[in-house]
Amino acid sequence: MNTAPSARDIRRWRQYLADERAEAAVYRDLAGRRTGEERDILLALAEAEGRHEEHWRKLLGDNVGKPGRGGLQARMLRVLARRFGSVFVLALAQRAETRSPYSSDADATSAMAADEQIHEEVVRALAARGRSRLSGTFRAAVFGANDGLVSNLALVLGISGSGASNQFVLLTGLAGLLAGALSMGAGEYVSVRSQRELLEASNPAESARDAVPKLDVDANELGLVYRARGMSAADADARAAEVLRGHTFGDDETTAPDDHESVGTGLGAAAASFSFFASGAIIPVLPYLFGLEGYVALAVAAVLVGIALLGTGVVVGLLSGGPPLKRALRQLAIGYGAAAATYVLGLLFGA
Known part of the structure; x- marks a missing residue:
């Protein structure tokens, strides 16, 4: 037979419910300032917080009461997310996810505790993108x-x-x-x-791209390029054969734009x-x-x-x-x- 929750339990559950609502709102506000994949990821995090919110709502039942306010940190995060939506907010959200009490609370499910740990890694990865963009x-x-x-x-x-x-x-x-x-x-x-010059020097030369269609298919010296880049002989030959069929050498092997972006410009720095x-x-x-x-x-x-x-x-x-x-x-x-x-x-x- 289930016993009625104590007043202390109800207060704690209500606070958890308010915190989950606030965190979901933070992620939705951040998503509103993003586009593409980052927006989809943030909305998915908000949806996950909504599932946690529903757990506490069910436990509370008729004791849900009026919507509570999230903790001070969650409220500050929402204000910052609405005004800035920057990497600072993501970094703060990352720290908030690390302090989740669910792993030591018997009323939270193990899945919820695991969710919070994964959320930390998701937010860490999103924050890392922002850090990369402004790092230089x-x-x-x-x-x-x-x-x-x-x-x-x-x-x-x-x-x-x-x-x-x-x-x-x-x-x-x-x-x-x-x-x-x-x-x-x-x-x-x-x-x-x-x-930046070192990164640019790592890009394949235009003359090498032009030479690909004229290579001797039987000799396939293009494989030496990939072996020099660290591939095994078998992988290098397979990659070279693929390139020769499509003549796309260098299209996916240039230095990634993010590498240049993370370095920044000389004058800006x-x-x-x-x-x-x-x-x-x-x-x-x-x-x-x-x-x-x-x-x-x-x-x-x-x-x-x-x-x-x-x-x-x-x-x-x-x-x-x-x-x-x-x-x-x-x-x-x-x-x-x-x-x-x-x-x-x-x-x-x-x-």
């Missing part, structure tokens, strides 16, 4: 901002520790900002441009690196620009840089799917460690 410029932006924050804070603290005047510290900080931003921009341009390094490097200089002096200026600079480092750490954590707080504290520890070391050196050399 984003990498330059994040590294540029962090380099600007840490290197210029270390420079300013090191010069301050030596006992230099405020005017000299300010000039040094501005010079470090400009020199570092130009260096970062130039280096990023060369790096990304070189990487350079501009992002320059801009973000400068935006990071200006922060330690701000107290001196506004006339603060001595330890007050140092303390304000350290606090401002600390806040910025925490912010970039949170962004990196969200996009990587890792714990944002841990990434933020790691950024802070590295930045403050470098700054403290140069300040101590400045004191020693100043003495």
